[in-house]
Amino acid sequence: MEFLKKVSMFLFIHTMMESGMGVFFAGNLTDITQCPDDFGDCVEGKISCKKCQEGFEGNITTRCQGSEWKPVLENCVSPNLGSLLSGFESIQLSENHFAANVSGTPSIPIDQCPVISFISSGIQTERTTAGNIAAIVSLLQKISLRCFMGDLSEKNVQDYSKMANHILNTSTLSNWTLVPQRNAGSVLLTSLHALASSVASNTQPLPNVTVQEEFLSLQSQHISGDRDFTFYFNSSSQPVSGQILIEKAKARGLTDLSAVSLAYPTLGDILPTESENVSVNGLVMSLAVSANISQIFLKFEKVNKSLSINTHCAAWDKGKETWSQDSCQKQEDSATHALCKCKYSPNYLSFSILMSPKANSDPALHYITLIGLGISICSLVLCLMIEALVWRHVTRHSTAYMRHVSIANIAVSLLLADIWFIIGDATFKAKSSNVCITSTFFTHFFYLSLFFWMLLMGLLILYRLFLVYHDMSRTLMLATLFSVGYGCPFVISILTLAITLNQPGKPYTREDGCWLNWDPSKALLAFIVPAFIILAVNAAVTCTVISVLLRPSIGQTPRTNERGYLVQIGRCVAILTPLLGLTWGIGIATIIEDSSVVFDYLFTILNALQGFLILLLGTLMDPQVRRALKTKMSSLPWHTSETKNTSSNPKCHSQSPHGNKTSDEDLS
Known part of the structure; x- marks a missing residue:
């Protein structure tokens, strides 16, 4: 690579001739840490380093894992490439010195840029070690800052693209993970976009330029504002395609619009994502235009065309150096393609689609949910009809009144x-976004109301357990219940x-259904947090009820029929479980990684049938309700009607802490 040294020397001499001074600058990409020639003994977790092999400068850093040394970082740079990079750094120093002594802001003449051709030819023969990749990225960045300030020739564009293509090869992807500079991929993307911007803003417009490398494609066009325009890309390294569409409505009034687009099939594997479960699932495409479009x-x-993945439209945030869904919306999504609408701004210039795994879906669970909801809805309608029918008979005292108010509102x-x-x-x-938002809001509201009324049911149980002789007026009690239950x-x-709708890019609903979004807005927390707090409180209420039933009252002899006693406790727990929503607690097990599918089925069945369980255990098993129904439904003249409807001997009972018997009707 002797000619690389010559190119470097040419840059030194040219700079000194332009500035009228001699400058010496020694730059080195390699780590100054002195490492031995081998890693030494492998001890689990130990970090070690050694010098790069002959012909490279720098070190390789490894960690001992499973009795093997695994590479962590590598900055092995060929001497020729390091020397070339030092030459560009020297040019920068010379310019700064020149600016301090001469008025005005100097710029390196554009006639230096033809050396890009020589640099490109040499770089394409260099090995793509992680250190060399970092050096080439740094060199491309410096070239973009030095040579893209004025008009470019088509030859410059071709040569620069070939250098980038060399380090975007699929064979380099494993080495990119060892590059010390974690933002190297973002720097490369920014440099390539600077190339496109320079071509788009050329004062002497280039003819339509097309670069078709294996791992990088570039197209430039002049667009009139009276028609739609689309860039088409087909990747030769991956069997995928992409399109960028500029609507005439967005370009109207612009008589001379130059646009340059780029597509990268492998850059998505280099740019970091927010988590290991999220990855790029298409081309990364960039656009540079000579005028403002929105x-x-x-x-x-x-x-990946699997149906078991979610698709997200995203833009690369140049400032935060991460993928962001803030400025993109998914318009269409099929098994093979996705259409995205994205805002175009200085901070969002490159775009792609991300994929994340869908939650395991089971058709059987779907059908169980639909059937269970049908049964639940019918059961709830019947429950409310029964409550209305027997209301006057079962709400004659305050405890029963508040209990049935709670059941009715649940x-x-x-x-x-x-x-x-x-x-x-x-x-x-039906893909109706506004109706989807409306249905999500009311679903969220009524499910929260369900949980708050179940909380009130639990608190009423504690109120009657420990404040037996305390009475609150019905008006005050109802005001409190409805304020908490619905307010x-x-x-x-x-x-x-x-809050969600006022934050751009923070969607309120999910992409795969009309329900609260989790990522990135975390709107689902507005349901999860209060729901699990209420479940914890109601679980404590249930434990309290069980402890009261287990504790004999003063003067009461120990029970001899333990089996019957356990049956009574089980009956009370069965009544409390659907009314206090304890079946929702199984949802905790379903979100644990690698949990059994049994929990999914239990959660789906019990919660889809919650309405039926409320009808059965909360209404039909209430002796007062059954007696009232018999009274209402009896039309035979010889049928003896029962008249006492306010209290009964419970089948599941225990003395309260104050000596009063507490029935399961009161507890429930």
């Missing part, structure tokens, strides 16, 4: 939540909607 459409063919909330859930499912299939859910739901 919006573009991009169509991506998917690399049934109403769950019924409306189930109905809006079904509406949301139908809305999502708190409304505040949480409306705040979630308002």
Whole structure:
């Protein structure tokens, strides 16, 4: 590589001739740490380093894992490439010195840029070690800052693209993970976009330029504002394609619009993503234009066409150096392609699609949910009809009154939540975004109302257990119940909607259904947090009830029929479980990684049938309700009607801490 040294020397001499001074600058990419010739003994977790092999400068850093040395970082740079990079750094120093002594802002003449051709030829023969990749990225960045300040020739564009293509080869991907500079991929993307911007803004417009390398494609066109325009890309290294569409409505009034687009099939594997479960699933495409436009459409063919993945439209945030979904919206999504609408701004210039795994979906669970919801809705309607029919007979004293108020509102909330859930499912299939947002809001509101009324049921149980002789007026009690039961859910739901919709790029709904979004807005926390807090409180209430039933009252002899006693406790727990929503607690097991599918089935069955369980255990198993129904339904003249409807001897009972018997009707 002697000619690389000559090129480097040429740059030194040219700079000194232009500035009228001699400058010496020694630059080195390699780490100054002195490492031995071998890693030494491998001890689990130990980090070690050694010198690069002959012909390279720098070190290789490794970690001992499983009795083997695994590379962590590598900065092995060929001497010729390091010398060439030092030459460019010397040019920068000379310019700064020149600027300090001469008025005005100097710029290196454009006639230096023809050396890009010599540099490109040499770089394409260099090995793509991690150190060399970092050096080439740094060199491309310096060239973009030095040579793209004025007009470029088509030859410059071709040579620069070949250098980038060399380090975007699929064979280099494993070495990119060892590059010490973690933002090297972002720097390369920015440098290539600077190339496109320079071509788009040339004062002497180039003819339509096309670069078709194996791992990089570039197209430039002049666009009139009276028609739509689309860039088409087909990757030769991966069987995927992409399109960038500029609508005439967005370019109207622009008589001379130059646009340059780039596509990279492998850059998505180099740029970092937010987690290991998220990866790029298509071409990375960039666009540079000579005028301001606000919006573009991009169509991506998917690399992974599996139906078990979620697709997200994303833009590369140049400032944060990460993928962001803030400025893109998915317009269409099929098994093979995705169409994205993205805002075009100085901070979002490159775009792609990301994929993440879908939650395991089981058709059987889907059908169980639909059948269970149908049974639940019918059961809740029947429950409310029974409550209305026997209301006057079963609400004659305050304890029974508050209990049936709670049951009725639990049934109403769950019924409306189930109905809006079904509406949301139908809305999502119809692709109506506004109706989807509406159904998500009401589903969120009524499910929260369900949980808050279940919380109130639990608190009423504690109130009657420990404050037996305390009475609160019905008006005050109802005001408290309705304020908490519907007021708190409304505040949480409306705040979630308002805060999320006022944050661009923070979607309110999910991409795969009409429900609260998790990533990136975390709107789902507005349901999960209050729900699990309420479940914890109600679980504590259930434990308290069991402890009361297990504790004999003062003067009461120990029970001899333990089996019957356990049956009574089990009956009380069975009644409390659906009314306090404890079946939702199984959801904790379903989100644990590698948990058994049994938990998914239990969660789906029990919660889809919650309405039926409320009807069965909360209404039909209440002796007062059964007696009232017999009274209402009896039309035979010889049938003896029962008249006492306010209290009964419980089948599951225990003395309260104050000596009063506490029935399961009161507890429930």
